[in-house]
Amino acid sequence: MTRGHIENGELIRLLDGECPPEEEARMRRHLQHCEECRRGAAELEQLSDRFRLALQHGDAAEGVAHAPARARRWPRRRLLQAAAIFLVVAVAASPARGWLVEGWHAIRSLFVEAPAPEGPVGAPGIDVGETTAVVTFATVGAEFRLDVLSTQHRGTVTIATDSVESASARVLGGDGSEELVVFPGGLRILNAPTSAASYEVLLPPTVSDIEIRIAGRTVWTANAAALSGFIRREFELGPGAGR
Amino acid sequence: MDEHTVDVDALFAEHNTALVRYLTRLTGDSEQAQDAAQESYLRLHTRPPVHTANLRAWLFTVATNVVRDQWKKQAPVRELADAPPLALATDPQHDPHEQLERAERRQIVRRMLAKLTDRERTVLLMREEGFLHREIAEAVGTTTKSVGTMIARALRKLAGELGPAGGVLS
Numbered sequence: 001m002t003r004g005h006i007e008n009g010e011l012i013r014l015l016d017g018e019c020p021p022e023e024e025a026r027m028r029r030h031l032q033h034c035e036e037c038r039r040g041a042a043e044l045e046q047l048s049d050r051f052r053l054a055l056q057h058g059d060a061a062e063g064v065a066h067a068p069a070r071a072r073r074w075p076r077r078r079l080l081q082a083a084a085i086f087l088v089v090a091v092a093a094s095p096a097r098g099w100l101v102e103g104w105h106a107i108r109s110l111f112v113e114a115p116a117p118e119g120p121v122g123a124p125g126i127d128v129g130e131t132t133a134v135v136t137f138a139t140v141g142a143e144f145r146l147d148v149l150s151t152q153h154r155g156t157v158t159i160a161t162d163s164v165e166s167a168s169a170r171v172l173g174g175d176g177s178e179e180l181v182v183f184p185g186g187l188r189i190l191n192a193p194t195s196a197a198s199y200e201v202l203l204p205p206t207v208s209d210i211e212i213r214i215a216g217r218t219v220w221t222a223n224a225a226a227l228s229g230f231i232r233r234e235f236e237l238g239p240g241a242g243r
Numbered sequence: 244m245d246e247h248t249v250d251v252d253a254l255f256a257e258h259n260t261a262l263v264r265y266l267t268r269l270t271g272d273s274e275q276a277q278d279a280a281q282e283s284y285l286r287l288h289t290r291p292p293v294h295t296a297n298l299r300a301w302l303f304t305v306a307t308n309v310v311r312d313q314w315k316k317q318a319p320v321r322e323l324a325d326a327p328p329l330a331l332a333t334d335p336q337h338d339p340h341e342q343l344e345r346a347e348r349r350q351i352v353r354r355m356l357a358k359l360t361d362r363e364r365t366v367l368l369m370r371e372e373g374f375l376h377r378e379i380a381e382a383v384g385t386t387t388k389s390v391g392t393m394i395a396r397a398l399r400k401l402a403g404e405l406g407p408a409g410g411v412l413s
Contacts, residue, residue: 009395012398061346
């Protein structure tokens with residue numbers, strides 16, 4: 001560490017799961033308190049993801065096979081499994097300022113909650129309030145894009161996929177208190193009591209199954225066959241939809 | 244099988260797809276990638292490694308060296324972005340417009356990779372194949388700790404290409 005900060009090379013070693021446990025713990029403690037280093041880690045993580053996506057664009061054009069998930073991701077995944085660390089993108093004061101790279105915290109508790117409870121909307125422990133969403137799904141090149149226009153009241157939107165690639169998202173509205181939690185295989189959007197925001201979600205081309213859950217209830221699923229036929233479709237989701 | 248014997252067929256079956264993908268990305272030329280892969284298997288057969296514990300890393304390192312040797316033999320000014328595109332008119336499966344689009348995408352990604360030094364490109368691409376920093380370090384001849392620094396520097400160098408507003412993914 002230089003001048004009390006974590007150097008870029010060390011951040012990469014952390015992201016790739018290359019640090020011994022004590023060194024990793026030291027860096028994570030530092031990240032909890034240092035916004036500059038958190039931003040640096042998030043930037044490197046996002047550059048890594050976008051580099052990977054660019055290569056996949058090139059692979060498709062070159063006619064070579066995509067890397068299987070294990071070969072492409074296992075160092076990062078090993079880190080995730082070992083430490084249950086997830087990328088949290090917190091929406092700060094200016095929610096529409098572009099791709100969100102603000103926060104990077106260990107939030108094991110959120111992952112523990114991630115498997116959504118089965119049952120009807122309004123299951124015990126979940127205050128869904130008024131939650132509706134219109135989702136526009138489109139294929140953009142090799143990627144999938146979901147535009148989620150939603151109005152929620154303490155609702156949670158989970159977009160789960162079968163890919164271990166991280167999705168990306170940005171908020172186009174909202175009151176600045178939303179949180180995006182990106183994890184291997186999708187992301188969750190945690191909403192404030194009075195939140196009305198749009199989310200633009202980019203999913204990797206390795207996705208072949210998508211499931212959208214709102215407040216713990218599956219409201220829409222699609223598999224590879226269904227996705228391949230879509231150019232652009234709109235879906236209205238929310239309590240009462242998808243029955 | 245003694246420790247100097249390598250089952251080339253098994254190695255080919257398990258790793259060839261990844262090796263060719265890596266080499267195609269590295270060279271920007273699928274024909275050169277195929278040639279380098281074949282040369283690597285030949286070397287594996289004729290000069291097998293003494294230690295066979297990590298043949299995958301050995302195979303990729305040899306292949307990287309083969310490409311490096313090819314680069315040295317080529318003209319002094321070598322542009323990855325100028326690598327020959329696949330023949331546009333030979334694939335009846337795709338219409339000309341789609342083939343043109345594919346060619347453009349290829350060139351965009353090649354131009355991005357051409358901004359890196361050969362060493363930086365090797366490091367980033369081996370990382371994408373899931374190699375440990377120690378294995379990458381052995382392939383490019385540096386220390387394990389330096390690999391993280393090289394990855395970060397290379398990624399930052401590409402930030403303009405990879406940004407949300409324009410570049411490769413726009």
